Amino acid sequence: MRNNGILRIVARFLIPLILLFALYIQFHGEYSPGGGFQAGVVFAAGWILFVLIYGLEAGLKVIPQRAMVVVMACGALLYAFIGLLGVLLGGHFLDFAPLLPSAPKGAQQAGIILVEFGVGMTVATVVMLIFTMFAGRKSQIHLIDGIPDSEPVTYPEMNQDNSANQSTDTAAETRD
Amino acid sequence: MSGGVLIGLILGTPLIGAVLISLCGRWPNVRETVTLTTAISLFVLVSQMIGPIAAGETLRLSLAEPIPGLEIAFQLEPLGMVFAMLASGLWIVTSVYAIGYMRSNNEPYQTSFFAFFAIAICGAMGVAMAGNLLTLFIFYEVLTLSTWPLVTHNRNEAAKQGGRVYLGILLATSIGLLLPAIIWTYSITGTLDFTPGGILELDSISPLAATLLLTMFVLGVGKAAVMPMHRWLPAAMVAPTPVSALLHAVAVVKAGVFTITKVVIYIFGLDFLATLPLEKFLVYLAGFTVIAASLVALRQVEIKRMLAYSTVSQLSYIVLAALVLAPFAEIGAAIHIVAHAFGKITLFFCAGAIYIAAKKTRVDQLHGIAWRMPFTMVAFTIGAVSMIGVPPTAGFVSKWYIVAGAFQVDNFFVLAVLAISTGLNAAYFLPIVFRAFFQAETVPPAKDHGEAPWPMAAALTLTAALTILFFFFNGPVVDFEKGILEVAS
Amino acid sequence: MTLIEWMPFSVLIPLIAAPVCALLPGRVLPWTLTFVSVLASAVICALVLPMAVGEGPLSYAFGNWPPPVGIEYRVDAVNALLALLISAIATIILPWARVSVNDEVPDRQGPFYALFLLAMSGLMGITLTGDVFNVFVFLEISSLSTYALIAHGKNRAALLASFRYLIMGTLGATFYLIGVGFLYIQTGTLNMVDLAERLPALADDRAIRTAFGFIIVGMGLKLALFPLHRWLPGAYSNAPSMVTVFLAATATKVAVYVLLRLVFSVFGVEFALAMPFEEIFFTLGAVGIFFASLSAIKQTSLKRMLAYSSVSQIGYIALAISLISTAGLSAGLVHIFNHALMKGALFMCVGAIVYRIGSDRFADLGGLAKQMPLTMLAFVLAGLSMIGVPLTAGFISKWALISAAIEAGNGYAVGIVLIGSLMAVIYIWRVVEIAYLQPAPDNADMSRRREVGLSMLIPLWILIAANFYFGIDTRLTLDIATRGAEVLMGMTP
């Protein structure tokens, strides 16, 4: 697939459009259907399209897996932070009114936009992460399948696991 | 010293003893000293209560209130006083005996043995001093559970089997029958305090339900070993002899009959019970147990098993006496608790001594053994005579009162049961005595032996002496018990 | 800030700590964060409890939108007690769990603890909320994280167990959702108080009745009510020890709570009486006690045995609920609390054993009392509580349950409870016999068979002490449970 020229060219047009559309859904959610969740999914879809065409490695170069985990947590934390801000400013949790005491409507809008952004962040990265995990899993399995069955298979990871295990045991031992 | 503190000390002493014993496990001499010290101090503490009780004071201690309106409370009355004295006094003797037994037999796990023994005594004390049914039930279970390790002391297949039957029957009856009976009582009356004259009234419970309740109590107290709940007692004989002697002849089984007596006197009340139509059924059941257990005992060849069945039969005497519902019979029940304790502990001590000295456990091996172990066999004879109920032994006194009680209410069934069982008792005890004294040894013993080690011989001599002494000096106990009956009726 | 304003933070603190925790590297940091946040949650619950009991329902509106419009947390005696139970158990488990988790989940402990926090706060959220849909959301938070936690078990069977639980759990949640859907369609509201006001007018409505049925089936799946319990043994026996302890002590209890709350507070006692609710719960409870105990007796490994025992204990709770009386409900609530104490302690013992000897099969337990005396003693004591021996918490539950049954004149219930107790004697004592009377198996690795460290023993013995404390001093449990039962029965405003 990767070498298919047509796909690449179409993708080059499509992907930015998709991402743009995602941003539109994200920030226009108060006026038309859409919001953080849908935007996140669409954004992730754009990235997935990218991966399907350019390969997982390229995709991970753009957004590394670790970053996904971090952003995914940050999205949730952003939401929580906005909520907490309400508390810190003397209101209830997720109470947006105290954010801008002078303009209650504006405060609500700001709150909604911000939490929606948090939702979008989390959703987009989670979807990407899940996809990465599934896709990455496949390549790992193929790798193992390549080993002839007759050979006694030793898994390097397994051994690592094992030694890690033992080291914890000893650690626990000494602590006792 | 205030009464509450005294009660607390009595409960606490064996527990502290148990802790100390398990801490001193590495030094047997220290451990044994602790055991004896604990036992003696417990006895002294218990005897401190005689004065106030005789003077009619109430000693009361309430610890906690686990269920609204229900306390864990202790209150001593004469019946419990007798039981407490008995158990704590015999603990000293048994400790001496056990030390001799355990050491000369090189038993393993001695530390846990002594520790659990102390806990079991604590359970017995709790039962004796319980101020209401809930407290009694709690310590009843403590007693059950703390004796399980003693029964399974040998940790072999037989011990495991015996332990299963033991725990199975005792827990099944207590949880399955006694507990619902208690809760039922509570839901009817709103109290569980032991009250002279009883807490149940005719207008709160129908006679039929009351009979059912009484049956649940009598069968639920598995420790009283009324048939068909008696199987645990022979099963418990896998335990070392000191356990059989103190617990299964004195503390545990007496806790059972004590419970029944308490329930009869303080929960139902004699007058109320007399109005019940079917109460006779339980008398018959107890009478049947007396006879049947004696018959089974007749056929046993192992000394300890025979003694166990004899215990089953003797316990039902007490239940029977309690259910005759005559004042004299109630006194007889209380006295039989004491009398049987002295006699039966002597017999068990003798059986253990024979086992330790001669490694003999069967009745048919005892030919001529009296000439090697004269003290032991004389003591055995005294115990046996007391079981049969011949003067001048303790057993006669209690039988006297029970018979008198039966005459008070013209209960000829009880009289017949007593007569028959006396004959049966004679039939299984006297041949042993005869064999030991008047027949020659058939098989020479494996090793030349004399008496068992001195602590054991001393202990059994002492209890035999008590058996006889009680015949002459039972006055205080009888007076004591009369006191409760005056209050009760 | 007032206490009421702190109240939702018992849920929010762990919830917010979780994403942070997921990012933390190593082993010490995630654990510390988890412990601190759980502890904070427990402290808040402990402070809120007296107020909730004394001053009736406390309400906290999220976003400051008044309840039927927004979502409120509504705390009274019942859920305050349960929330305290959850957070306290979690607090006790964590110090215990460190060693065990290091052993069973060597890598990526940050996410692991994050999932634990989420599972816990999910349960807390279900407990405190006053909105039926919010229940669903938090139910899914706790369920999803629980599935993931179970799958962390070392065995491959853990995956299967987790998957099966996922299917059953999601089915249950969807049933619940459908029930909520019907409620919503017929009333137009999701707030529990609002629902309770609007439902009596609709008592004969078929959709409402079906909603009742669906919610019961859905929650029945989650709480492992007898015929719907089959996911539970696999899940409990294959999950990492820490997760098992936590789930056994709390998860099914929360489902019971939801059921109680909806049936009694939302639908109302009259409605429940009009439905064949008592008969079904009584039958299922009774049959459940019996068959689950029987299965427990037949098991040959500790975790499975205890898992079945849990199913049978749920039977007791169902039985207590089926009496539909203040005494019955209070017995059920007390048992929820006490069972958490004893089952938590028992599973902690098993966790310690598994940590040491790597197995929980009966065949490997011989002679363990000698090598792990304190753990086994704890097992015996917790087992006694399970059986219902006096002075233990289990006795109090049993007493309350039997009293309630006698009060309701239900002799069968008394019998069933007693038979259940006797069966508990059998399965607990089997283990005791093996551990105390049987010699160690020949192939046992004696170097591993040692007592566990203090980090495991102290929490374990705290629970054991609690078992005895709540067996003697029942002011906290019985009084609050009675109060809670009165609230549920609608006796007090």
Place this chain on the structure above:
Amino acid sequence: MAFLGHYNYYIVVVLMMIGFYVVIARGNMVKKIMGLNLFQTSAFILFISAGKIMGGSTPILRDGVEVYSNPLPHVLILTAIVVGVATTAVGLALSVRINEAYGNIEDDLLSEEEPDDFALTQEPSRDDDSS
């Protein structure tokens, strides 16, 4: 009147039951998850159709529109969809792992291998809503 007025609900019920059947009757785990999705989706339709109002329009304020459908079910279902996809993802991840561990993802085959307490044909208690 009644029948036609309820056609939406009948569709829901039919879909729901198809999904439910797939979940409990099918052995393949992926199929089970699809069934679960069907089941959930039908519940979504139930909610959404309840919020519909005849002649109403999408709940976005506009000039000239007087009647709006109820936005609340939409919100609920948005959340529920997210929950559904989350469940799906976790379930699929689990089946991947199971496939690696056991070599297949047929629950009935695995039941023979791992005699669990879960049978495919488990009988949920239906009695409680047949009053």
Place this chain on the structure above:
Amino acid sequence: MVAIGVTRIRDLFAATMLFAIYSLLSAALFVLLDAGDVALTEAAVGAGISTILVLAVLTMTRRYEHPSNTVNWPALAVVSVTGMCLLWAVSDLPDFGDPTNPVQTHLAPYFINNVYSDMGIPNMVAAVLASYRSIDTFGEVIVIFVAGLAVYTLLSVPPRTPPKPQPKADANQPENRGDH
């Protein structure tokens, strides 16, 4: 209907495709029911994400379902009974789209009338989602976060191949069933 097709087809690949179609159809249905946001989501999730994930799984597992030709009667019975209950229940539900439904009369008017004065934004769904019931949405974010975390932890464990050799690492692991 497409749904039935999903249940009948053993080829999981085809089933997935049918399922995607089904999702699109229901999205269309949502649009008809005035639920634009939901439709958008269902289309993205049901037809997009779910499909991709299922396909990813299918490439790792087998494409065809294990054949079992028997109809699962107990399951069918359970399903029929449940279905009956539901049908019985819906007969008491209000008519579809009736403006006098409790749903329309109880809380909905509050939202419809107050959204603009409270927040000044026209999309009521967004308003309810992110402000009135924002704790639900917070829960939703957490759910999706849990899913990400769960998949992450589940699938970052190094894979092992099917049953062939029991890896050595299992030796010191508890095998909890008695038959091993």
